[in-house]
Amino acid sequence: MILAANTSGIPVPRPTAESEPYWTGCRAGVVKFRRCSDCRLAVFEPRSICPRCHGVDLPWEESAGEGQIYSWSVVWRPQTPAFGSPYAPAIVTLDEGFDMLTAIVGCAPEEIEAGLRVRAEFHAVDDVITLPFFRPA
């Protein structure tokens, strides 16, 4: 049993003015985030104020798409048939210093462990939305 990406029939994000560069990045195969130009905090999800110093100049940066698993679950009873099970939602800590919610693919559920090194893998949902998943590096 190898975990696969759920991309068909799932709820599809609607980009906003604040998030549009993130989704543009995903279409190009890059995880983008914002970093405060004043205090250097990496900010995700992308938003327009730094929660630490309240600076409002937060240029977009590109993550290398590598990090480690912080926590995860394996869902065996999905809420709608669109989600093939099992699937493994997870929090990954990117090397640039921010957490993101994603799902683990490309390995068996029992291979997942805290601290496991993972790298981003992109799966298109439609013409606008491409989702980053993560697989063992």
Added chain:
Amino acid sequence: MSNPLHSVAIVGAYNTRQARDLGRTTREVLNEAALGAIADAGLVVGDVDAIVSTSGHQVLFDLGLGSIRSVPSGPDIDGVLTAAGLLATGQARVVLLVTAKAGRGFDRASVAPWVRPDHEFVASYGLITPAEFALMARRHMIDHGTTATQMATVAAAIRNNGHSNPEAIYHGRGPFTVDDILASPMVADPFHLLECATTSQGGCAVVMTTADRAVDGKGVPAWLLGGGSDRCGPSYQTSPSWDRVGFHGDDQPAGLVGRRAARQAFGQAGLRPDDVDVCEFYDPFSFEIIRQFEAFGFCEVGEGGGFVSDGRIELDGQFPITTDGGLMSFSHAGSFPQQLQRVIRAVEQVRGSCQANQVPDARVAMCSNGGSGALYTQVLLVSSERV
């Protein structure tokens, strides 16, 4: 100067029948709950001069109350504390909190977390509520070695309380052993089906008033000793990372949300966790009970798994938990009924009026709402005796 909170009491509490499907409308159940709590308080409808409820505008209209104060806030523990503020500052004399959920077709809608549009960064990954809470529980297992058996011990205790409570929707469904819990289907690892809240329908209400009326009235008062409320983000929209902290003096990790609130509540009450006779804790998932014992200071962080494992949380133990069967077995009817029902059960315990599972001589009850996966926790201490 004494805390004005201590001049406020809950004098009426009422649950409608709870069921998987009541075959009634939400509006009917709301009105029954409101009238039931007012009657339990020994008051009449015209005594109510404020409502705290997301359904309050409707209820005051249906009950013909004319023009009164209506605060459109959730009638949860936060709502109780809001009502206490209205009473303690003279803005109201009798406050009604009421909530209900019923009607066909609500079940699925109420638990579908991705229909809300703000979930841009989580919904596509199937982050259903059990998974949100599982991400917190898993982190605790990683850091502290908390086990599936310890979590199942919590679920068995709560579901056995529901099994023996004729008012619970799952009355008579047990008894359950730890092995029964672990043998139920896995929903979102580490949570098995029997470690998760159910969904159901029902309503409830509470009436609160000030000391002069509480002492003179017919309703048996449960006095407010202390309360608090913590929130560390919007529910179900962001990654629930246990270790996330604030940047402005708050070093409480998201996983311990409720610690600050509990310290405040105990401080107001002049009590310590050891003084609590019954723990009517919110039980959306088994792990949350373990987490609350840690966050509320009953045991050290990381020791909650062992803390629940030696009979301490059983009805005859030192800290009986969730004695009506809670969200797992008593009822879980939408957003607010099951939250106010933690307060109602605490009131019933200190009144000594529980139809089943009464803890003998319960004087101080602690109840809670929320959970780490939803990034908030609220607590309230009530007692049969005034401070």
